[in-house]
Amino acid sequence: MAADSGADVVDLGKARSARDGSAGRSTRPEAARLIVDQPTAPAGPGYLGRLLAAKRRPVVPEWLKSTAELKTAAGWVARHYAHTAGYHALRAPVYVARLALQAPSGTAQFVGGTMRWVADKEGEPVRLAAVRREDAAEYLKLSRLRDGRVRLRTLVAVLALFIGLGAALAIYVLAPDWLQVVSVGAVVMALGYAGRRADDPVIHRAVELPKATKLTSDIVLRALGALGIPAINQAQTKGRDGFEFTAPITRDGPGWRAEGNLPFGVTVTDIIERRERLASGLRRPLGCVWPEAVPNEHTGHLVLWVGDQDMSQAKKPTWPLLKSGGVDLFKPVAFGTDQRGRWVEITLMYIAAVIGAIPRMGKTFLLRLLLLIAALDPRAELHTYDLKGTGDLDPVGNSVSHRHCAGDEEDDIEYAVRDMRALRDELRRRAKVIRSLPRDICPESKVTSALADKKNLGLHPIVVGVDECQVWFEHEKYGKELEEICTDLVKRGPATGIVLLLATQRPDAKALPTGISANASARFCLKVMGQLENDMVLGTSAYKRGVRATMFSWGDKGIHYFVGEGADARIVSSVYVDAPSAESIGARARKLREHVGTLSGHALGEEPEPDESSAYDLLRDILAVVPASEPKVWSETVVARLAELRAEVYDGWEPEALAAALKPHGISTIQVGRRVDGKVVNRRGIDRSHITSAIAERDGKRDAG
Numbered sequence: 001m002a003a004d005s006g007a008d009v010v011d012l013g014k015a016r017s018a019r020d021g022s023a024g025r026s027t028r029p030e031a032a033r034l035i036v037d038q039p040t041a042p043a044g045p046g047y048l049g050r051l052l053a054a055k056r057r058p059v060v061p062e063w064l065k066s067t068a069e070l071k072t073a074a075g076w077v078a079r080h081y082a083h084t085a086g087y088h089a090l091r092a093p094v095y096v097a098r099l100a101l102q103a104p105s106g107t108a109q110f111v112g113g114t115m116r117w118v119a120d121k122e123g124e125p126v127r128l129a130a131v132r133r134e135d136a137a138e139y140l141k142l143s144r145l146r147d148g149r150v151r152l153r154t155l156v157a158v159l160a161l162f163i164g165l166g167a168a169l170a171i172y173v174l175a176p177d178w179l180q181v182v183s184v185g186a187v188v189m190a191l192g193y194a195g196r197r198a199d200d201p202v203i204h205r206a207v208e209l210p211k212a213t214k215l216t217s218d219i220v221l222r223a224l225g226a227l228g229i230p231a232i233n234q235a236q237t238k239g240r241d242g243f244e245f246t247a248p249i250t251r252d253g254p255g256w257r258a259e260g261n262l263p264f265g266v267t268v269t270d271i272i273e274r275r276e277r278l279a280s281g282l283r284r285p286l287g288c289v290w291p292e293a294v295p296n297e298h299t300g301h302l303v304l305w306v307g308d309q310d311m312s313q314a315k316k317p318t319w320p321l322l323k324s325g326g327v328d329l330f331k332p333v334a335f336g337t338d339q340r341g342r343w344v345e346i347t348l349m350y351i352a353a354v355i356g357a358i359p360r361m362g363k364t365f366l367l368r369l370l371l372l373i374a375a376l377d378p379r380a381e382l383h384t385y386d387l388k389g390t391g392d393l394d395p396v397g398n399s400v401s402h403r404h405c406a407g408d409e410e411d412d413i414e415y416a417v418r419d420m421r422a423l424r425d426e427l428r429r430r431a432k433v434i435r436s437l438p439r440d441i442c443p444e445s446k447v448t449s450a451l452a453d454k455k456n457l458g459l460h461p462i463v464v465g466v467d468e469c470q471v472w473f474e475h476e477k478y479g480k481e482l483e484e485i486c487t488d489l490v491k492r493g494p495a496t497g498i499v500l501l502l503a504t505q506r507p508d509a510k511a512l513p514t515g516i517s518a519n520a521s522a523r524f525c526l527k528v529m530g531q532l533e534n535d536m537v538l539g540t541s542a543y544k545r546g547v548r549a550t551m552f553s554w555g556d557k558g559i560h561y562f563v564g565e566g567a568d569a570r571i572v573s574s575v576y577v578d579a580p581s582a583e584s585i586g587a588r589a590r591k592l593r594e595h596v597g598t599l600s601g602h603a604l605g606e607e608p609e610p611d612e613s614s615a616y617d618l619l620r621d622i623l624a625v626v627p628a629s630e631p632k633v634w635s636e637t638v639v640a641r642l643a644e645l646r647a648e649v650y651d652g653w654e655p656e657a658l659a660a661a662l663k664p665h666g667i668s669t670i671q672v673g674r675r676v677d678g679k680v681v682n683r684r685g686i687d688r689s690h691i692t693s694a695i696a697e698r699d700g701k702r703d704a705g
């Protein structure tokens, strides 16, 4: 400690005597030195202090408290026995036939065995040995013993025979037919069983239970030692463990949990980085090995969870919403399971989410799953955009979406732009409505489930899902505008009941503008290739903190890091809903909407009127009304001329509207001074050269594209 803090190490004995006996000589250099280690053990927090800071382990384990988990576990046990019973019931006739066929050989074995027993065959080798040794005394002793035994056993056998025959006769004469059948059957089956062959059992196992090796401290230490981390290796070569277990290795869900402190200076991130080597050291598949840091603990505190089965292959419980049920978007809904097979929930309201991954890892499936959850709340209005254009979102879009579009053609983008503009207006309207509501009805200045129910307020949830959102933000004409609207929706949408879910396969600054990625409150990151993408999706310095979606393997489809609602990052395997199931859930969601009368827009075949304003090109229109001879023009002049040019679009535009419309193109208005009646008047205006260069840049990009 002294060395760490840069202070000198001091001989405490000397220092103490110097201090005690020399009050007047304190100018001596030793006495002036700083003593960093206390002579007596430093008094830590008192008993009460320790009690106050103590972490109490739950009396009742978490899994016992959760009725959902208890139900799931009970369901699994019940299904296991039901399966076993069904398996054997179906094969029962085969078992009976095989046992009956084995009955003759069983009878022979039984008779032979009984005769050998009566004749005391088991003593024969010893008697023969006595004969070979020509030991007459021993032989006589053994023979006498055998004679006695044979006599007794013959008596027992004859008695049993008579009892057996008597019982058989009694059953034959007195018993009803069914008892006769049962008795004969039982005897035949028993004889058949006696005739079984060891290498060919009649009854096979209905269920092969997986066998997982127990995790022991030796295995953990061996694996940690194989990681090539110098501090661990040094400790182990000196005969120490290199890892200090802080709790016994216990069962935790379908796996084992080991917990402890790494050597000083080694962090959990170092272990996570070497997860593959760790799996090799543990001799387990990669998908079973999950090293984790513990929030609020020091960075060297490792929890190692080793599952019995690979997470991507482990059997998952059935999703409760797969076949039936509805959703209240204001309440948590299960959307995946963690490594231990426990449900992980998400409350879709009040979030803006980003989903990122390299292609083919399950990003679209995850987005569709979240949209299906939203669809199951009949109040929710869905806007779904499948910019890949393969129809993955059609099961939701065609059955319930208010606005839906698949594809990235110019028309598709314009459709989206119109919708997003309308959503921006809706956002503003909602903000005003919420502001005007009395505090007792809207205490937190945000939409609640009760407010969403009040149809006249129009505050129902709106969920917008965009797959491959980079297509929007990189669009040369509308990219900036869409980015601006989406940033607004990410920032202000959650409180006003508008949820934006964006998925992209290329999470970089262009595909996912920083204004959006920095403000998203829920993040889903499936496998990515590098630190940059990882942090784009999961938030700045996530990679450094050990939250690394790069560690997922190629087979980990649907497995992702989920960071939501201020909670720590969790590894979640999302529920797999294939296209046919998605169709049926979509159909169910449609029925729910039909029932309460909330089906609207695209799902009813109604599309919005094509908006004239999207067909115009503002920049070209400005050039049309501002000739080259006028390099700088006041905004009010421009809007007046524009209104003449295209009244249906520009009529009523104020200079501010022009400034706002130019902003997405990267153009801002400037001060333009003009001489009026001999005086210079300054007003906001445009510089024509800004317009021409913006057009040149845009068209250049378009040509390049």
Ligand SMILES: Nc1ncnc2c1ncn2[C@@H]1O[C@H](COP(=O)(O)OP(=O)(O)OP(=O)(O)O)[C@@H](O)[C@H]1O
Binding pocket: 357, 358, 359, 360, 361, 362, 363, 364, 365, 366, 388, 505, 557, 558, 559, 573, 574, 575, 576, 577
């Ligand atoms: N939760 C899941 N569990 C198991 N497999 C899944 C899961 N989600 C997706 N998959 C599988 O992964 C494949 C790819 O999924 P998906 O189409 O969603 O990938 P993607 O990341 O959207 O790909 P792209 O970038 O090409 O659009 C699917 O065909 C599916 O079989």
